[in-house]
Amino acid sequence: MSTKDHGPETRPHRSAKDRVRLFNKHVLNPAMLLLAGRRHWYASALEHVGRRSGRTYRTPVVAGRVPGGFVVPLPYGTEVDWLRNVLAAGTATLRSGGITYVVGEPRIIDAGAAFTQVSPAYAQAWCRFGIARYLRLTAGEKKGE
Incomplete structure (x- = not known):
């Protein structure tokens, strides 16, 4: 068997987390964008x-x-494309609750720092998921408001 032959016994296996991430990227995210950022919806559009x-x-x-x-x-x-784009640009636009914000000064923070800033409901939910890293964004001007 040559090194170029990637039969079933040599094919790299994706982790469950990678499979979920790919499903979200190609199936769930496009559907979520139909509502993301609107008033009374939990997801924002970055x-x-x-x-x-x-x-x-x-x-x-x-x-x-x-x-x-x-x-x-x-x-x-912290290696997802959208985060790397925001960190490289230093700015982005976030639509949340029907309002569009220019956001900047992106920095990665740990769970302890995040939980002291967000509501107890967010902190409790995010803690249950075991999320270790968070993106802190400074909100600047509101766009088109």
């Missing part, structure tokens, strides 16, 4: 620019409102 392509993308996220900005849980870690 608009960011691709660091290599320059293309504009929209990603549904959960964003907890905190004084001066938002905290976004990172259930898939």
Whole structure:
């Protein structure tokens, strides 16, 4: 068997977390974007620019409102494309609760720092999921309001 032959015994297996992430990216996220960012809906829509392509993308996220900005849980870690785009650009647009914000100063924080900023309901829910890292965004001006 050559090194290029990736039969069943040598094919890399994806973890359950990777399979869920791919399902969300290709199936659930497009459906979520139909409602994300609207009033009375829990998910927000994060608009960011691709660091290599320059293309504009929209990603549904959960964003907890905190004084001066938002905290976004990172259930898939810190290597996801949308996060890398936001960190590279230093800015993005977040539509949450029917209001669009220019957000910036992105920084990754740990659970302890996040839980002191968000509501107890968010902290309790996110703690149950075992999310270790969060994105802290500073909210600037509201767009088109």
